[in-house]
Amino acid sequence: MRNWLVRDLAGIAVISAVLVGISYFLGWIPIPGMAYYNRVIVTIGINIILAVSLNIINGHAGQFSMGHAGFMAVGAYTSAYLTYFHFQPFLATLAEGPGRFALQQALFLGALLAGGAAAGIAGWVVGLPSLRLRGDYLAIVTLGFGEIIRVLILNIDKIGGARGLSGVPAFANFFWVYFFVCIVIIVSWRLVRSQVGRAFLAVREDEIAAEAMGVNTTHYKVQAFVIGSFFAGIAGGLLGHYLVYLNPGMFQFTKSFEAIVMVVLGGMGSISGSVLAAVILTVALEGLRFVKEAFGLTSDPRMVIYAIVLILLMRLRPQGLLGNRELGDFFRRRKGGDR
Amino acid sequence: MTVTAVLEAKGVSIRFGGLTAVCDFNLAIQPTELVGLIGPNGAGKTTVFNMLTGVYKPTEGEIRVSGVNTRTLKAFDITKLGAARTFQNIRVFKSLSLLDNVKIGGHIHYKYSWADSVLHSITFREHERQAEKEALELLSMFDLDHRAHDEAKSLPYGDQRRLEIARALAAKPKLLLLDEPAAGLNTGETTELMQQIRAIRDKFGIAVLLIEHNMELVMGICERILVLNYGKTIAHGRPEEIQRNPVVIEAYLGEAVEV
């Protein structure tokens, strides 16, 4: 009796149906500039995946990674390689119709998962040796790895090198982005409420005590790293197939930094905090685009604002918006009152 | 001997640079024994503990837990062999709930993978149900169950010590190692704790090794006491013998004079 599996599959079907419904609805709304809003909504989704996945590493397991953009790049290029060089030419040989459409979706899902897996493997390779290091060293090593990955991509001519890869098939859309938003939230939520997640938390709280309780700290750090990198890879794949273009410059460590700001702003260890911060920051960023145009600034003010937000946050509310709580905890507390 | 000793240390020494912190330490603990390890400040008690639990590796000698040589093992492997510990300077998981603290204590018994966690498989559910039940039982044993969902750091000092013991017991050890469990407690709390330790031993049928700075405290409950001074074992025997031992008295009085 595997009714738990049936229930989960049913859940995925419901989520998919709802997302398909919403995406039709979004396509149908007759507002001028809807394409622009659509783009913002998709960007929010990709940033949620990034923030929630980084939160598994930085927030739950307490390992300060600064290389998230590197793993994102691995996923982006791996999936784009598959779709651009293999799946797209193959699909082009088929006749148009629902069969081809279904196959395209399946192949895209496969490419995304392959990208995630490649990023996860990269996370494992990086994590295994470096997770023995103390916090701030880890930060610099992950940053270094992110840069190494970028330099490697720059040197692979087949996938465009420094020129970038244009003509990535436009497979990603609202549905796929928010499908994975749901998946990453559910996975991270369930993980942290399991023995695995509790081991992550124990490592974050006190490594020596965790070891004394039989927790193999290195094992769990690497596991958190691999899971986080996997989803960063998925986010990268979605980004490439949405923008229809990839360039190593998209994955500089400012990108990792954006993800860190989201996690820190939301509150390290809070899943809903990461989601909230991803939404707030992405929207604020779009607002800043107008500021830039209105004032005729030559450079982008957003990094300056990010930096100021981060510095002030550490001064005024170092635990972030939600601390390590979830949104629901606040409502529950209000209802039940303090015990 | 037919029964394997839960712990056996033979000729254990450790040196930090030129300093020999512990020299030729020998101790065997049989199942259900309650043994005290005492000595003045800086005698090397915690260093012994750290070697027994794998935090430090001895320079010389051999340590066996449940008959297995721990030389190449990590701290978490030794816990799996059945030795769980507490810390002198409390190390509870401060921002986790009491319940989660104790569940992490049982970590080695809840075996399921991340895939089980994500899919909420049957294995996951069974283990989680068991974890919840066991954790609540342990918490109620220490009268902490009514605060099960509070953060550990919100507990008063004495309760944090008891939570740490509950967490160690969740590992279902054969040997419980307590590092100065009474430090920072008042006399009343200390007496209560000592009774509780004895009760734990009787209830779970496990061996206990207890570090204590204050000699009087352990006399009442331990069956056997080992006295360390300057890293050397100066006495080893029944409480009455230790109490009368002139070397021990001198070590303690000597310290009192120095201070």
Add this chain to the structure above:
Amino acid sequence: MDSFLQNLINGIGIGSIYALIALGYTMVYGILKLINFAHSDVFMVGAFMGYYGARIFSKLMHGSEVVEPGWPLFTLVLLFSVACCGLLGYLNERIAYRPLRNAPRIASLITAIGLSFLLEYGGQMVFGPDPKFFPQLLEKHQLQFLGTSITSHTVIVLVVALIFMGILQYIVYGTKFGRAMRAVSHNFETAALMGIPTDRVISITFVIGSMLAAVGGVLYGLSYSKIEPLMGIMLGLKAFVAAVLGGIGNVPGAVIGGLVIGIVESFAGASPLSTYKDAIAFVILILILLFRPSGIFGKYQAEKV
């Protein structure tokens, strides 16, 4: 063998700039156990202060912004940049880090990252995002040395860098302040109990580190002539690697680490691996951390249970 010597000399040139930056990282880490990510941006500001200083002093000296090379101008510009960066370093510590002294380490680390980005992108807004050409403060000569030709600038970079490292070495190991600094780095609380004004020691450490970075910035401008607001990122990371390589907290170690990284990079740049040049420092970093986490000269300390 000409190219060998040439690469070696180039490597020493860039290496001594890495070393000057690495010293600031190593001193701050030694005292606060903090990777001061903003340090490399102080280096960038130092280069820009050199750029603007050269114009200001040219105007003052002969009424025109056109820079006429000469030692007096170079010295003035160097001192100006050093003074500005010293002040910047002081302000960084005073405003950003000091309020967090008792906060968790992660808060300081995140603040450091934030400050770094503030200087980089704030720099883009103030100085403009495009690269600037650093004025020729000194005339450039070609010197013949053991059959290779080197520029006088390389020699000047090396000599000036050595002078300032010597001064630092004297301050740390030869003065009362240096002793206080080493005491604070050894044990913060005890030093405070012994009556050492730890806050002042930390402030001065930041000031000295920032001054050295300013020297590095001006020398960088002098020998590479192109400066831009984001130039600190990569250079700073490599300088940090140099500090780790030498054993973090160790003054001579940082200098040697800087030179090693510079030389290795220089040879890599001339080899078929040249396109991977920017990754080499990180590969070195990872290898050290795996095999000798204490660096070449450092001591490894285990956490106390």
